[in-house]
Amino acid sequence: MNIGAVVVAAGMSSRMGAFKPMLSIGSISIAQRVVATLKQAGAQRVAVVTGFNADELERHLARSGAVFLRNERYAETEMFDSVRIGLEYFRGKCQRVLFTPVDIPLFTAATVEALLGCGAPLACPVCRGERGHPILMSGGVVERVLAGGGEGGLRGALERCGVPMTEVEVPDPGILLDADTPADYDGLLKLHNSQLTRPVLEIGIAREHRFLDSRVAMLLSLIDETQSVRTACQRMQMSYSAGWNALNLLEKELGGAVVMRSQGGAKGGRSRLTGYGRELLRAYEGFTRRVNETANELFAGFFPRLSGKEGADGEG
Numbered sequence: 001m002n003i004g005a006v007v008v009a010a011g012m013s014s015r016m017g018a019f020k021p022m023l024s025i026g027s028i029s030i031a032q033r034v035v036a037t038l039k040q041a042g043a044q045r046v047a048v049v050t051g052f053n054a055d056e057l058e059r060h061l062a063r064s065g066a067v068f069l070r071n072e073r074y075a076e077t078e079m080f081d082s083v084r085i086g087l088e089y090f091r092g093k094c095q096r097v098l099f100t101p102v103d104i105p106l107f108t109a110a111t112v113e114a115l116l117g118c119g120a121p122l123a124c125p126v127c128r129g130e131r132g133h134p135i136l137m138s139g140g141v142v143e144r145v146l147a148g149g150g151e152g153g154l155r156g157a158l159e160r161c162g163v164p165m166t167e168v169e170v171p172d173p174g175i176l177l178d179a180d181t182p183a184d185y186d187g188l189l190k191l192h193n194s195q196l197t198r199p200v201l202e203i204g205i206a207r208e209h210r211f212l213d214s215r216v217a218m219l220l221s222l223i224d225e226t227q228s229v230r231t232a233c234q235r236m237q238m239s240y241s242a243g244w245n246a247l248n249l250l251e252k253e254l255g256g257a258v259v260m261r262s263q264g265g266a267k268g269g270r271s272r273l274t275g276y277g278r279e280l281l282r283a284y285e286g287f288t289r290r291v292n293e294t295a296n297e298l299f300a301g302f303f304p305r306l307s308g309k310e311g312a313d314g315e316g
Contacts, residue, residue, distance in 0.1 A: 003116065004094040005043040005134070006086030007034055007066075009102035010051025010074040019053055021102045022060055030105040031057065035064045037105075038134075040198050041112030043098060044285075047089050049082040051075075062237035065214060067222070069235070080153040087142050097142055099154070100134035106174030107134060109198070120166035122158065125175045131167065132175025138163075198307075199299045203288045211253040212284060216246050220273060220281045223259060227270045254280070 009021045009031060021031035028036070031048070038046050048066045050057050051074025058068045069089055071082045083099065090097045098112065111125050112134060121138035124131050135158075137145065144161040145154070158165065204213040215238070222232035233243040251258050258277035262270050273281065300307040 002095050003043050003098070004090040004096075005038040005046045005098040005100075006083065006090070007031070007038070007046060007048045007100055007102050008079055008082040008086065009057060010049050010054075010071040010082040011079065012052045012075070019057075021057055022053075025105060029060065031061055031102050032064060033105045034100065034102055035061065035066050037107065037109050038098060038100075038112065039065060041109040042116060043112075045090075047086050048102075049086045051082065058237045065218065067218075067235050068237060078150070078153060080150050080157070083154050084146060084150075087137075087146055091142060091146060092139070094142075095139050097137050097139070098134045099137065101178070103178045104133045104175070106177050107132065108172050108174060111170045111172045111175060114168050114170055118166060118168050120168075122161070122163045123166040123168050125170045125172065126167040127170055127173055127175050130176055131165075132172075134175075199292075199295045201292060201295055203291055205284070207253050209249060209253065211250045212280070214288070216250060217281060217284050217288075219243055219246060220258070220277060223271055224273045224278065224281070227272050229259070229271045 011020075022029045024030075025033055035046050035048065046064075046066045047069055048057075048061060049069045049071055051071040054068075054070055061068075067089075069085050071077065071085055074082070079101065086099070087097065096116065098115070100107070107125070115123050115125060115134065115136040118136075120136070122141050123136045124133070126132070135154075141158075141161055141163050144163070145157045148157050148160050150157070152159070202213060204210040215236070218236055219232055219238065222235055223229055226232050226235070229243055229247070230240055233240050238246075247259055254276075256276050257274050258280060259271050260274050260277075
């Protein structure tokens with residue numbers, strides 16, 4: 001996994017007077033928009049750190065393709081504690097990790113792509129002379145942040161990590177706009193536009209029944225990661241029975257074992273992918289990545305205005 005993203009959504013939204021992540025901007029919620037933008041820009045996995053109203057928010061985002069991590073002590077900890085939970089999850093798994101709080105929902109995919117393309121180990125976007133979100137960290141910076149103390153929150157940890165912050169100039173005021181108060185939220189609604197216009201593909205593989213798609217692939221990936229079907233299901237808000245039904249259908253259609261189960265003992269049973277299961281997962285991930293890259297190229301060619309990439313014919 002090359003690119004991961006951490007979205008912190010554990011707070012209580014006390015200044016807003018309503019639960020910010022689930023407020024709507026246009027036809028989708030703040031949290032849905034943040035996850036969609038990060039995935040549109042190339043984040044292979046988005047981890048949402050929840051706390052207050054965790055069950056409700058996780059159900060709300062269950063079909064977004066996000067992974068859920070809990071800050072059970074959200075009421076007595078600072079945001080940096082939630083950041084650490086997210087960074088720990090990606091530790092050693094990703095070359096680069098993006099971070100943003102959930103209440104800055106209007107940054108564009110182009111901004112994220114500019115950060116990813118700058119080549120710096122630590123970078124943030126800048127608009128009109130002000131720094132904003134998301135922040136990009138290399139795997140090495142993540143290690144330094146986790147090794148340091150929590151004084152001064154994430155800003156203090158980044159200042160102490162010994163890596164200079166690279167500022168990437170972008171024409172995107174969305175990097176600065178948060179939703180802390182009702183007045184802020186009203187401003188976001190006024191700015192809302194068609195920034196998320198993009199091709200949306202759901203790639204499934206079927207015989208008589210569709211047996212492999214993005215949710216089943218995520219389930220396989222999380223089983224391999226956690227060695228537990230139950231934990232994998234919990235992290236993606238899938239019921240335990242639905243998880244096993246998906247695995248049983250997959251193995252029936254393929255005619256081979258994808259998950260190896262071991263019986264429980266004093267410490268409980270474990271599950272892991274077979275060699276065939278890992279090969280299947282790698283193939284699906286590579287296939288979907290190539291299909292999406294091709295779809296984005298075709299979309300830009302057929303819909304230059306919608307994609308923000310005007311053609312050379314001079315039409316405006």
